Amino acid sequence: MPTAIPKLGRPKHVKDTDLRCLAAAEELFAVRGFEGTSLREVSAAVGITSAALIHHFGSKERLYGLVLERLAKSLDSYIMEISEPASIETVVRMFERFLDWSFDQQHLAQLLLRELMENRTRVSRARRMHLLSLIASYVEQIRSGQKSGAFRQFDAELFVYYTLGAITHFSAAAPTIDRMLRVDMGDAISRFRLTLRDNVAAMLTTNQNIRSSSRSKTPARRPRG
Amino acid sequence: MPTAIPKLGRPKHVKDTDLRCLAAAEELFAVRGFEGTSLREVSAAVGITSAALIHHFGSKERLYGLVLERLAKSLDSYIMEISEPASIETVVRMFERFLDWSFDQQHLAQLLLRELMENRTRVSRARRMHLLSLIASYVEQIRSGQKSGAFRQFDAELFVYYTLGAITHFSAAAPTIDRMLRVDMGDAISRFRLTLRDNVAAMLTTNQNIRSSSRSKTPARRPRG
Structure with missing residues (x-):
């Protein structure tokens, strides 16, 4: 029987989904602006349900805040x-x-x-x-x-x-x-x-x-x- | 019986409405962009029906084109x-x-x-x-x-x-x-x-x-x- 590998932090596929959501949100916010972008469009672009997106990120404001954080980190580098x-x-x-x-x-x-x-x-x-x-x-x-x-x-x-x-x-x-x-x-x-x-x-x-x-x-x- | 005054060109109130529509459209297009602006919002801002707006200007593309023409004239001056x-x-x-x-x-x-x-x-x-x-x-x-x-x-x-x-x-x-x-x-x-x-x-x-x-x-x- 194989030994169970302990999971450290969040499983990889969750992180991947997070990154894909952030990348899709970044593109939509850039092209259409905050007002012009809906959570439905972001989730559709990633291929998940709106409910799953809200589960991951909470509100549109919070998702936008995370995109701006990525922007700041990218600029820093x-x-x-x-x-x-x-x-x-x-x-x-x-x-x-x-x-x-x-x-x-x-x-x-x-x-x-x-x-x-x-x-x-x-x-x-x-x-x-x-x-x-x-x-x-x-x-x-x-x-x-x-x-x-x-x-x-x-x-x-x-x-x-x-x-x-x-x-x-x-x-x-x-x-x-x-x-x-x-x-x-x-x-x-x-x-x-x-x-x-x-x-x-x-x-x-x-x-x-x-x-x-x-x-x-x-x-x-x-x-x- | 008063003599009927012949109308030369479009009556003044129509011109006023045109100008108000263009001004409202200009503001909405500037703040929300072409995609983010609907004819319904423009007509609501002016206080006329969407049907009246379409009667005056035709499509959103045409209205936008007229706003850009005003921009060009303004810049020229x-x-x-x-x-x-x-x-x-x-x-x-x-x-x-x-x-x-x-x-x-x-x-x-x-x-x-x-x-x-x-x-x-x-x-x-x-x-x-x-x-x-x-x-x-x-x-x-x-x-x-x-x-x-x-x-x-x-x-x-x-x-x-x-x-x-x-x-x-x-x-x-x-x-x-x-x-x-x-x-x-x-x-x-x-x-x-x-x-x-x-x-x-x-x-x-x-x-x-x-x-x-x-x-x-x-x-x-x-x-x-």
Whole structure:
């Protein structure tokens, strides 16, 4: 008689189902948004009953929360630990990692954009803090270069939003932009990558002329209408 | 007996209803997307029957097409006619006009982002050509400055996508970014405006150092994956 193997944790097939549910939910939330996605559609995509899905995950809100956790973990794995002193090349590479993530994990990038665009009340405090700490690491790196005099002075916080926004937008709009540029997508991505490198380098480079010419013509903080 | 006044064109109340339908549709399409919006919701928002809405506009596709036409017209009214020779200040102002539009017409800006993000097959050829001609006017202006030697050399086409993308993203994500920055939105917008001016000026400025340092470290067109 074979010895019974003790089960440690949840059996494998349950874990597989969990992962398949999360992957299906991620895709549906990314394409149709939180409101446009039903638990019925998620369970249909995986081939289980709605009752089984609810048994596994509870509510749609909870399932969505778990998808956002996966997003945060995925993003973490692309973020570099910076120990070296701030240099143009380091900052450029930090932004490039975000570009890599947004194309490697295109559904997650689209979900992040929806989250920023659509979510007024849904986002959990924890989730918001996570994104803030990511942004803070970019800002901190730029400010350290500004303090040491390696980079010129500008609004580091807004520049980080600006650049991450440009990347997120490009990734989300890529299939449409692709058709517009009428080049193959690999080429569009590498042209975007070069533009990103070029633009970040231009922004960081100490150059008194750039600074004084753009500042002198800029009225200080004129709030619109 | 009063003389009957001949009706010229459609009576005013019909035009009003048309405009109210278009405004309601614009808002719903922006917030919920094309798929997430039903004709029933549009008619309910205006306070007419679905039958009346269909009588006015035909299908959801046709209503959506008219909303996109309004978007194109609205955008046109913000685009400057450029006759002067290309200068940093002119290019900066062109991008600022797009920023103005995206905050004055926030629903339309959000709709444009959805269109770029979600639309794989729906977009009409006409609509696409319109956006292309807008982008072409930005690209042309930058290239003319590059030809005259006023601006340094870079990929003008991709830089236009990059910058319009950063602006579109900021506008769409503004309510969330606002909470994250913990400043009032007027302040966030003026900080973004300064960052835009600063960034475009930095990119355009002729500076051999920027150019050679960013080029030398950039491998030429390495397509990903």
